[in-house]
Amino acid sequence: MDKIRQLIDEGRMTDAIELLNDYLATHPDSDEALYLRGRAHRKAGRIREAINDYLASAAIRPDGPAARAYRMEIEIMDFYDRNLYNP
Incomplete structure (x- = not known):
């Protein structure tokens, strides 16, 4: 997972997602891999894909970082939605 974290930090999302997809094909219950793919x-x-991965990861590990990331995404979406109606 260190290599994948490095790819994400370097901005190489396509490479990171490809490696994570390969890993998840044989380890579908890896909450860490799902969280990293969400990131x-x-x-x-x-x-949308990020939220789906965060939810899948949080279902496996409810106290993990994906649950916090999911809540943060929802808060951001709520913030932006309110502003659309209140210019």
Whole structure:
């Protein structure tokens, strides 16, 4: 996972996601891999995919970082939605 974290830090989201997809094909219950793929999706601007991965990871490990990341995404979306209605 260190290599994947490094790829994410370097901004190489496509490479990180490909490695994570390969890993998750044989380790589908890895909350860490799901969380990291969610982070990579988030940094690539794919919020829906990020939220899906955060939820899957949080289902496996409810007290993990993905649960916090999910709540943060929801708070951000709520903030932006309110502003759309209140210019």
